[in-house]
Amino acid sequence: MIIDKLNIDISIIIVNYKSWKHLENCLESIDKILSKNFSFEVVVVDNCSSDNMFKVFKKKFLQFNFFENTGNNGFANGCNLGAKKAKGNYFLFLNPDTIISEEPLLKMYSFLKENKRIGVVSCNQLNTNGFYEKNVRFFPSFSTLFGVFRAINKKKLNSKFSVKNYVLYPDWVSGAVLLINKIWFDKIGGWDEDFWMYYEDVNLSKKVSNLGGRVAVLTDTEIIHNHGGSSRINIKTASITKTEVLISKHVYIRHNYTGIKHFILQFLVVIHNLIEKFLFGAIGVLFFFIPKLRLNVYLYFNMIKYYASSLLDGTWLSYRSLNHPNKN
Incomplete structure (x- = not known):
């Protein structure tokens, strides 16, 4: 675990809102990462959970950086605040309801370093039921707007995407695990705070695409994602x-x-x-x-x-x- 270093490779940025149990598991998984291949820091932004747990976690995980937002200002705002506090050359935006290890982090980081045209990279997400989340994602358009439209155009849409050398190039990737170079992040102006929650990751990928960048998913590595655990409480x-x-x-x-x-x-x-x-x-x-x-x-x-x-x-x-x- 590398902290207080001037030249940090990766800043892991996590936005939390009342997902303390999931966040605890996530931070414990990160704390087990001991890599000689990259340095990293962890930046946790709490969107004002207002349940007195912020101080508890800040004290428990002294090796990580905690910041409290001014309110529940949305995922995009929390990510941007985390990016402002981060010192890394790459930003990994990670949901608190995920479990990560060194392998996917190293593979995504290495891939992004070696492929300058790639603006954003992600990896497989395995849910707690043992199923992989879909990686083939389309930008909303006339042919993809609704389920029935996608069904009609399924063959044509699927022909756009294929896996080559364990790399898939979808239109967009989920913000649950999203690695981006700081240069690309600044180029697209960060996360768009017009979005309070959802579709901000679609829009971020679209901005990368509009500037000639590509979006990639590594299919030979994975993180565990307890999908919905950070939002569907009741x-x-x-x-x-x-x-x-x-x-x-x-x-x-x-x-x-x-x-x-x-x-x-x-x-x-x-x-x-x-x-x-x-x-x-x-x-x-x-x-x-x-x-x-x-x-x-x-x-x-x-x-x-x-x-x-x-x-x-x-x-x-x-x-x-x-x-x-x-x-x-």
Whole structure:
């Protein structure tokens, strides 16, 4: 473990919000890494969990750097704050609900150093049920916007991607494990804080792609990811996070499409969300005693509220975003 060194190779940046048990497991896995091939530091940003655990962890893991954010300002803001505090030449953005070892870190780091055109690299993510998360990810477009669209265009979409020498080049990679050179990070302006949660990793990958960089996944190494462990705590939390997924798709479209394409895509997403959430919400009313079905009722009303406020405020941004025009 290398700390207090002027020239640090990798800064591992972790944004936490009330995921202390997962974070503890993650930090303990990092603490076991003793590499002669690279130096690293750990930067933990807590998005103001306000549960008195910040001081406990700061005291328990003295070898790591802890910073408390001013509020629950979102994943992108927490990542950017961590990057400002970091001293490394490479930034590894890592979810607190992950377990990592030296092998994937070294392979990603070595690959990025040897391939200057690669802007972002990730690796396989193995969940706690023993299944790999999908690596083939597409930018939202007319052919990929909804599941039925992807099914119709499945053959054409899959033909775009193939694994060569254990490397896959998808459109984007998950922010759960994302390594980027500081030069590339500065070039794209870091994480976009218009996104409060979700799609910020899609947008980051898109910015890299727009500047001629490539996005890669190493398929011969992996981390363990307890997917959703840092966000899906209870039905109230789930309703917030699932609502933000829907909102963030609108924000992504706003950033990456203009003119008639922008209008049509936004319209399609609005209609799809209203119809789908209404139908599932109606079922949720009938089976309100089942939490997973009751959740659809909350989602429907959350989206109605969002669309109404979007019209009034003239923005697609979530009101949780720091860049929302009515943010105090």
